Amino acid sequence: MLSARAFGSAVIAVAVACVVAAGSPAKASAASCNYTQVSQVFAPWGDASLYTPFQGSTFENGASGWSWGNGAKIVAGDSNPLLGATGTHSVELPGGATARSPWTCVNTSTPSMRFFVRRVSGTGSLTVTGLVNSGDKTLTTLSTLSGSGGSWAPSPVVVFPPYLTASITGINVQFQFSAPAGTVFHVDDVELDPYLRR
Numbered sequence: 001m002l003s004a005r006a007f008g009s010a011v012i013a014v015a016v017a018c019v020v021a022a023g024s025p026a027k028a029s030a031a032s033c034n035y036t037q038v039s040q041v042f043a044p045w046g047d048a049s050l051y052t053p054f055q056g057s058t059f060e061n062g063a064s065g066w067s068w069g070n071g072a073k074i075v076a077g078d079s080n081p082l083l084g085a086t087g088t089h090s091v092e093l094p095g096g097a098t099a100r101s102p103w104t105c106v107n108t109s110t111p112s113m114r115f116f117v118r119r120v121s122g123t124g125s126l127t128v129t130g131l132v133n134s135g136d137k138t139l140t141t142l143s144t145l146s147g148s149g150g151s152w153a154p155s156p157v158v159v160f161p162p163y164l165t166a167s168i169t170g171i172n173v174q175f176q177f178s179a180p181a182g183t184v185f186h187v188d189d190v191e192l193d194p195y196l197r198r
Contacts, residue, residue, distance in 0.1 A: 031105035033170035035194040041083065042114055042191075045154050051114065051191035054175075055102045058189060059089040065102030072097035080116040080152050080188035090188035093179035095122065099187065100131070100176040106192075107170035112159045115190040118152045122183025128158060131174040152188075 038050040056064020059074050071094045079087035091099045117126060164173060179185045
């Protein structure tokens with residue numbers, strides 16, 4: 001468990017959910033669960049798990065498979081500084097905006113995800129949802145978290161529900177970040193936990 005200090009530099013309440021698209025979602029691109037690029041990204045905050053980056057999630061080379069809605073965009077000059085890596089870009093989510101990841105493979109070996117986040121203005125909560133390309137699940141809130149301040153901070157560990165991690169071969173999921181009206185968030189360095197590689 002992360003200490004209060006780990007979250008003290010960001011004001012955020014994260015609602016984590018999974019939802020199946022109504023009707024027929026766009027065809028999912030083939031995604032592999034064979035993750036080989038792993039590192040202890042969150043070790044400075046007491047999390048020794050190995051993580052692998054989502055496709056294009058440093059946002060240094062454009063969208064790279066991500067899609068934007070209602071004003072979400074890549075911005076320069078406010079990259080997450082906590083990893084010590086050189087970077088200049090993150091995703092800005094103004095009120096009502098959404099950022100959706102490329103299709104990502106999850107299975108029994110990928111139980112969770114984390115990312116870095118900063119609430120730029122407002123008092124609302126960041127919402128994370130999962131879009132599954134098949135099934136009959138409905139919107140389910142898993143957890144919420146509040147912190148304080150407006151600096152970059154690691155998110156809580158976002159644990160996936162069992163129906164996302166029951167498959168050995170894997171299922172394709174898109175993860176969507178949404179900001180409520182009146183609140184602006186920046187998101188950077190989205191990471192998946194390939195559990196069995198620990």
